[in-house]
Structures are given as C-alpha cells and as structure tokens.
Amino acid sequence: MSDRIIFEDVSKFYGEILGVNRVNLCIPPGITSLVGPNGSGKTTLMNLMTGLVQPSRGHIEVLGYPTDDPENLFKFVGYSTQFDAFPKGLTGFQFIYSYLCLSGMPLQDAERTAWQAIERVNMVDAASRKVAAYSKGMRQRIRLAQALAHNPKVLVLDEPLNGLDPLARSEMIALFRASATEGSYVIISSHILHEVDVISDQVILLSNGYVVAEGQIQSVRNEIQEHPTQILIRCDRPRELAAKLFESEYTIEASIHNDGRGLLLKTRDADRFYLAMNQLALNGLQIESIAPADDDVLSVYEYLIGNEEVVR
Amino acid sequence: MAVYRRNYRPYSGTQTREWSRFLVLFRYSRRNLFRSKVQTGFFVLCFFYPIACLVMIYLAHSASFLAKLGVPSQLISIDSMFFFRYMSVQGVLSFLMTAFAGPGLISPDLANGALPLYFCRPFSRVEYVLGKSSVLGILLSQITLIPGLILFTIQASFAGASWTWNNLWIAGSLVVASLICISILSLLAMALSAWVKWRIVAGALLLAVMFFGAGFAQAINAVMHTDSGHFVDVAYLMAAIWIGLFRVEAENSITAFPALIALLVYCCICLWLLMRKVRAFEVIR
Amino acid sequence: MTQPGAPVSESRSSPTGVPSVPLIELNGLTVRFGNRDILRGLTASLRGRAIGLLGPNGAGKSTLINTLLGFYKPVGGSAKVFGQDIGTNLRNIRRLVGYMPENDAFVSKMNAVSFVRMMGELSGLPSRVALERAHEALFYVGLAEARYRQLGTYSLGMKQLAKLAQAIVHGPKLLILDEPTNGLDPSARQRMVRMVREIRDSREMRIVLCSHLLRDVEDTCDEVLILKGGQIAHYSDLDEERRSNKRFVELEIYGANGDFTAAIEKLGCECAVAANRMKMVLADGVETRDIFRIAAEQQVRIRRLNFRRDTLEDIFLKAMES
C-alpha cells in the first residue's frame, strides 16, 4: 500500500504512434505540473494514470491500486479531461449530479454534493442552464467541478486553466493550492509557464513522449550545468558596470541591451556576484532592477526541450 | 547586394467581380469531389447507357445493316418513349451519384466549424448554397441533360428536318425533366447533409428517404384503398412528371401537375432546412 | 472593382498613426439572445493600433466581435467599423476584416495551401494572386514545411496558425483575433505573440485581440477594452497606465535575517516580508543605493530587485471591482 503514483517503465503506443516511452515516475503529494510541447504525451500520461488507456508495457499504480479497476480507482481519483464535450442536453447541475449518481451515491447526498462542487467553482447562477449554451470558460469550470465533486485524493487536471479569465484563474490556483496543502495529489498540465512557475511544487518536463526532467524547478535548473546563470541588470551606466564585472573571474559574458540601459550578465557563480553587486551599487550606480533571467520553467524548458518549431 | 526580410505584405490590387465569387467555391468543391477514385469511376460508369443509346440510334438509321442481321428495322423506333427510357435510367444513376457525392459537400464544413470563415468574408449564405449546389447541378446535368441533348441532335441529324420539327418538343421535355430531377435531388442531398452534420449518415438518410418513401407509399395505398399514397414517394412523383412531359403511355396513378406541386413543396421544405442550418453561429439560448 | 484603400489612407494621414476616423465606434450597441442581454448599450470609440479585448467569461467579448462581423444582429444601438455602419454596408466591412475565430475551423479534406488560397479568392483575390499570397501567408505564420499536408491531420497549434494565415491572406486592414494563443505550447505561443507584434508594428493592419492571458495582451496591445457583464468596465491606454507609481520596490533576498528588515525600516520605508520576498515603499530621499548598502553590510544577496509597474493585472482587477 504505497502513497505515491508510480510508473514502472511504462510505454504506450497507439498502433505505431508513440504516446509515451519508458516512463519511470514516482509522484509525491503536492502540485505537480506536466510541461511540454503539444503531442509530447502529457495527456497520454494522464489517461494512463486514470486507466482511460492501458499501457502497452510496464506497470502503473495509483496509491497502490491498479488502473484497470475503475470501481475502486475513481473513489479517490478525479480527472478533468481536455475533451471539450458533454453528454447531450444536460444542464450544468445535472452533469455533476448524474456523475455522482453513477458512483451509486444516494440521490439527496448526490444533490447536496453536486451543489457544493458547483459552489467551489462558483457556477451557481449558471448551473441550471444547458451546458451546450456555456462559454468555453464555463465548460472548463464545470469540468473541474466534476473532477472535484467527490473530494478525491488524486486530482488529475488536463489544462485546467485553459480558457479561464484571470479572476477564475487565480481562484482555481488558490483551490489547487488548498487541496495540495491538505496533502492530496494535484497533477496539472499547462502551457502557461509563468503560471506553472508560481503554482507547482515540482514539474515533469516531457518531450516527444520521453520524460526529460522531473523535480523542483530550482534543482532542475541547477542540474543543467552547461548553461551559466543569466542575470539581467537595468541601470543608468551599464557599460561601466560591465567593465567592472569583467574584472572578476566568475563573469563569463556580459552584453549591453539595445536601449543602452540594460546589461545581461552570464556568470558561473551567482552568489558571489550578488555580494559583489552590493559593493558596486554603492559607488554611484543607479540600479533600477536586478533579475535572474533564467531560473524559471520557461528557461529550463528552452534549455531542455528547446525553442523547437511548431511545425513538427 | 541586398538583404530581403520576408515579412507581411499588404494587398491593394484588383479584386474579382462580386457575382463571380460563388464560382470559387464551385471550383474547389468540384476538385475535392473528383479526388476520390470511386467517384470518378462511377462517373464514367454513368455514360454506358447513353453510349448504348447512341448505338441504337445509329442502328435504327442503318436499315441495310439491320437487314443483314435479319432484324426488322421498325424494331428500334427512336421516339419519345426512347428518350423517356433514357431519362429514367439516367435518373436512377444520378440519384445514386447524388447519394454518393452530395453529402460530402456541406457536412464537413458544418462539422469542422468552417462556416464562420466563409461568412466573415464578403460572401453571403445564399452565395454559399449557390456555389455548393452548382457543383451537384453541373455534375448531374453532365449525366442527364447534356448527353440527352447530344443524342437528340444526333437523332435529328439522322432523321432529317421534318422529324426534328415534329419532335422538337421532346428536346424541351428533356431539358425540363432533367432540370426538375437535378434541382430536387441536389436540394434534398444538401438539406439532409446540413441537417445531420455527418457525411456517411447523410448519404444513408438520402437512400432511406427514397426507399422508406416508396415502402410507406405502398403501405398507405394498401390501407386506404387509394393511390394518393404515392405523394410521399419522390421517385414516383418524378416519374409521373416525366410521363406527362414525354407524353408516353405508362400506368401511373398521379397526373403530372399535382406531382409537380408536391415536388415544389418538398423543394421549399429543403430550402428552409438549409437556410436554418447554414449559419456562421448557431445561437443556443 | 472595390476600393479597400479608402479608410486606410485616412489612417495613414495622421502622423501619429492614430487615425482621424476611429477604428471601431460603438454607440448604445445592444445584443440579446432570447431574453438574455449579452451586450448592454456599449458606447465607445476605439482608435488604438492594437486593442486588447478583456473580460471574464461570458462578458460578451466574442459576442461583440461576432456582432461587428454581422453574425448577430443588434436589437438596439449601432456600431461602425472604419466609419462604416454594420447595419448598412456590412459587405464593405467584411472586405476590410480578417477574422481568426476561437473554436477550430478548417476544411478537413484540403491541404493548407488550397484552403488559404480558396479563402483568399472568396474575399476577392484573383486566382493567381491568391496562390502567391497563400504561400506567403503560410510562410509568414511558419507553416512552411507542412503547408501541403491535409488540414485534418494538423495538430492544434498548426490549425491555429492555418487560421491566422487565412485571416491575413487577403491583406485586411483590421485583424480580429479571438483567443489566438489558446492551447498553443510555449514556443508556439511566443511565436504567435511575436507575429502579432510584428503585424502591429508593420502598421499595415490594426488589431483587435481577445484573450484571457493578460501576459499576451500586455505584450501585444497598446489599448485595452475591458468588458464586464455586457458593459464596458474600463478602456485605457496601456503605456499611460504604466507610467504611475514609481516608489514600489520588490526584493528577493537570500542570507538575510531580521536585522535586514529592521535596517530597512530604520530608513523609514514600511515593508512587507514573505519568505525571502519583500515589498517596500521607498520613503522619499531613500534610493536603491541605500538598500544595497544595507545588503553589503549584512552580506545579504539580492537576487531580484525591481520597481513594480502598474501591470495589466492590476488594471484588470480594478476594473472588476468597480
């Protein structure tokens, strides 16, 4: 009886097409983000861990349960898919309600729980309208409600923020946070890296069906030795600063911004630079901003997966 | 020595005429149609009977040859009955052709939500329908109308002026008959495919409408001891009109005029369906 | 022959690039489905080169766009695009507009070239020109290699690009983008944003962009129109908004203890600390230099220091509260 989501070198092929290949994962509680280009196997991974597809090879265990046993699995797993379609002719409420009924819940409990779920994604006023008439964001939210409805321990969310407006985004993120701190497993796939940066405890980078990296962003970033840390400094006299910086041996490269008010520094030892920076700042340099340019998911993404063309 | 960056270029050149825009749709849809081998094969198949007719016409006018064969020359007589038979055979073929080619015209556009892309341009719904239906129109007239007229002219050239003069009305009936056939078939096909946005099912539905209509017509007649059941049978109605047009003796319990009215009603229903479905966005309340 | 040039020459006339005739003019525009009012008497005149259309779900963004394109008929009020009324000369407006819808839209049995070409011809290009421009457009959006493949086989991102290509093929004067970066992966998104910015700066096209990703709007647009519940909640010029409060400083510091904060507060700046992040308001007379001095004294490493600008997010949130 493990308390992890475990992939033991799992492969999935659709006919000849590669879904994911030789994946070994052990996902702990907290918010885990799946990041990767389209068709890199994020959705396949999620379908695998919810048993919507079965692996061609290898073995998957979700908190100790096999994935080919929906009756038990979905007692503690909730999955909000990317498929933007619903059973015909249902209202938002009926959608959640009937889902809960399917699990054999007594009707009045189901009704109560459904309303609770709908409140959590605040769709109450729209709940009695047909899903067909919903906007993209509303559909997205009602799907989330369906995944959340039975308070699952494992939440699998495929692009949950897609098509949500900024307010809803922050609400949802708060929601995920909350359930993560309660010790449940939230697995999210997203394309919006600056959000991933903020919300996720650990990331899994996928590319062409392979896991290229997993773990906390910082540690992943530090793993990548070949790329020195980049720091962006905006100040009034960047050339002077550059000249000074070049005196120290940990500076590898420094380039001046086109507007002449910025300096991009590549250094082998960030910490020593920061200390030195304090000194430099003292002698008459007007510093507007300092920011590490590449410690976020975006840069990790670009280093590992690369800014490959959309056309594959 | 120069460096050219490829970037966006505005356009302020000439524009094509407004009225000719629907022909664009016509061209492209037609090209798609004939991409399928089966389609092309079937299209060729549709010309076997006209060729046979051609041969018959030739034989009918080479009495000596017939004599050699020992066939009495009046066996083959090229008259309105001949053209009526031609029309009915080609009519069946063109129906099959419609069931095959028709649904593919509109339903993919609806299924893939392409309509907004058409209608955000200076291009109206009417033009859209016009363009799409013109594909079927031309296709079917290539099967029915054009070969028919060719046969008629050949026959005329063989038979001489007097025959031509006396039988000119046959040409007229040919035109009218095939126009009726074409319009009802293409409208039916398009309306159905716009209604169920799924190509294959639309095709099946077209067949169903025909056969179920025929069956139900018989049921009605059997139960009610009447003949008016045939009004739900499109094929029968068409036949009725043709019989009227070609002035042939064939047993048919409906006269041409009421049949024509019925067909017109069906056409209107189809058009209404079409116009309800062909929109940029369906407003869901 | 039509004259797509007319309103544009006006837009060129003014040196600032802001034309005399407003791009879009709404007065009292009202749209209703059944008994639900989707747009309630919008009144505005938009002049920007790239206008961001923001708002929560169901605020009526898409409805507004569809109404401008004449897909929905307003029950009240009127709207003008390039000074042409959507009621009376819709055809002229459509001649000047390129539209990229939100949901995916394509013709499955066609390859990209003939698809874009057909769309070009439908909006009036002569066949040869259309072919030429179709290729150009596809190159431009970056579907170069894939442009002979059938659209049915395209991935989501590629379909988006194809949609963009068909929207610009006929050289419109106004490009309407409904959620263009929706579902694109990071690299594709960056590319799309870059492209939109290029188009904007090329000054050949005005842009109306409707998106939920504030980051994208901020990167591409110079004006924002924020809708809420079918009404205009806010309309403003982004650059001006950004030129406000310069005194907020955000820090990310390592190796610090209570003393650092204490020292900062001794300077007379009130500050809020969360983990190793720190927000403060510089008291007047205090400069960043002072912060660095304290850092130097206490061997604190400042990983991040910047003046917080009034970002679009704040604007948006403000608009929502109002």
Next chain:
Amino acid sequence: MTRLWWTQIKAVIRLELKKTFFAKRGLWIYVVAALPVLLFIAYAVAMSHDQHQTAKIAQEGEKRLAYQDLVAIKSGMTKEEVTAILGKPPLIFHWNERRPIGPDSTVEIFHEDLHYSDGEGDLYLGLANGKVVSIHIHEGYNLGEDAVMFAVVQFFFLRLAIFFGCLGIFMNLFRGEVLDRSLHFYFLAPIRRDVLMAGKFLAGLLATCTIFVTSELLQSVAFLWHFSPQARDLYLYHNHGLEHAAVYVGVTILACVGYGAFFLVAGMLFRNPIIPAAAVLIWEGINPFLPALLKQFSVIYYLKSLCPVDIPVSPGTPGLFALLISNADPVSPPLAILGILVVALLALFVSSVQVRRMEINYTTE
C-alpha cells in the same frame, strides 16, 4: 455489492433515458414509430366516413333493401323495373351526351346514375336512355381482409421500423458517445465498465420498447376504431385478434432485445454504423435462402416464426411485403424465444468483454 450495482444501473438508466427520449437526433425514431399510427387513424376516419354515407343512402331509400335486392338488378332493365325492385333512388345524377355516329350526324344520349345501398354495400347503376348499362356493386369493408392487411403492415413495421429504430438508439449508446467525444465521462465514474454497459443496454431497451409497443397498441386501437362493437368483439375474441395483438407486443419486445444486443456490439466494434447495419439487413434479407444452421444466427428468423398470422402472399399484397413475409420453415415459439435470447446473450457477452478493454482516444474524423 450487487445492491450498489443496481443503484448504479438505475442511475445510468435515468441519465440515458433523458438523452434517448429528448435527443434531437432521436426525433426521426418517433416519426418512424408514429407514421403507421397516423396511417391507421386516417384509415379509421375514412372508413367511418364512408360507412356514414352508405347508411345515409340506405336511410333515404324508400325501401329497406337487402343484399339480394341489389344483386337482383340485371343490365338491360328499364328504370321502371329498377324502381319496382329497389324503390325510388335516394341519389340520382343525370346528364346529356351527344355522341357522333357519322361524319356529320350526332345522336343525343340521356344518362342517369342511380345510387342504392343496403346499409352495408353500395349499388351504382348507370342508365343510358332509361336502360341499365352498367352495374357496380361496392361491397362494404369486411374485417377479414382488412385484418390481413393490418397484419401485413404491422409486419412491415416490425421488419423495418424496429430494425432502424434499434439501430439508431443502440448504436448511439457507445459509438454515438465516441463521436460526441463524451464517452470518457462515463469511464471516469467509479463504476464497473460492464455494469455501465448493462445499464446502457437496459436504458436503450426501455426506450425502444416504450416507443414501439405504444405505437403497436395505438395502431390496433386506431385500426379497430370504426368497426361496430359486435364486429370488434368478433375480431378480438373469436378471431384471435386480442391474442394476436398480445403476441405482436411480445414479438416487438423480443425484436428490441435481439436487435438491441446486436447493435450494441456493432456500435463497439465498428467505427461506421452503416456497414454493420447494411450487413445485418442483407443477412436477414437472404435469411430464407440460408441453410438451416446459419438461419439460427439471425433475429428475423425467430421473429417470423413467432408472428401469429402467417400472411398468405396473395397477389393483392404489394411486392415489397411479399418479399419480406416469406417464411420457409418456422420453429416452435418457445424455441424461437429461446433462440433470440441466446443470440442476445451471446452479443451481450461479447460487448461486455469489449467494453472492459475499450480505450479512450478520439481520433479526428
């Protein structure tokens, strides 16, 4: 455990019924089911109208007539002789005709049409210049032949309507969901796949049975509407009318079970419903010509065996039916029922295996 399953099945059924009964795309099934009913209603109306007419004529005649009076009239009789037998005609038309008898000379002919009735049948007499030239006796509608006709139509209904109805509904259960990309919704619930399938099947069954049984019953009612009570009783109780109706209902249900199971499997195995549908239709079409062993594996074979009135393929029945109602060697009813159930169970077993290894990947059409 099983109690949980039952509650789940009930939930599935509730959900499905909402979809099957009120789905726009399911509308045509109602139409198909309603058409024969409308037909028979029309029939009833027309018949009763005619009878009313006949009765009225009989009333207005000055004598009460019997059938033999009507047949007593021979052609060549004068008008006086006719009135002597039948009394003054209640209804009479007359007109003049001038018929050419030479190049330039014509002759005037005085026509009269007389209409008598004995309350059941009608007698139409045509007189020319006072002499009977044409006699046409129109028999009243007798229930016997109409009953056969009724059976024929019902059989036709059974064959086609139920076939296509089940096709529409049961194909939708899984294939339809896949096409709508909404099947995953069910697979995400904590419910065994085969329980889910059972639920869906029962829902489909409920829907089809309700629709078609109602239609059957309405047809019978409409058909018997205009007959006189005693005629009705005769038909119902002495002419096995009632049991026939009952049997038809039973057969309808069995048909739904058989075809339902069949199309459930087909919907899981094939991407395109038309192909299996056509295959089945052909298979059942050629069924009469199949060797006995193969016959066992079709639904219609048993249905035919169950149908009460084996319809005489009289020249009267239209060609289409004649083809449909030919039945070579029937099996005994219990065997037939068993057969259908076996076929159904077989199909259900296959689909339960299939559903357990079904995977969600909606490929773009």
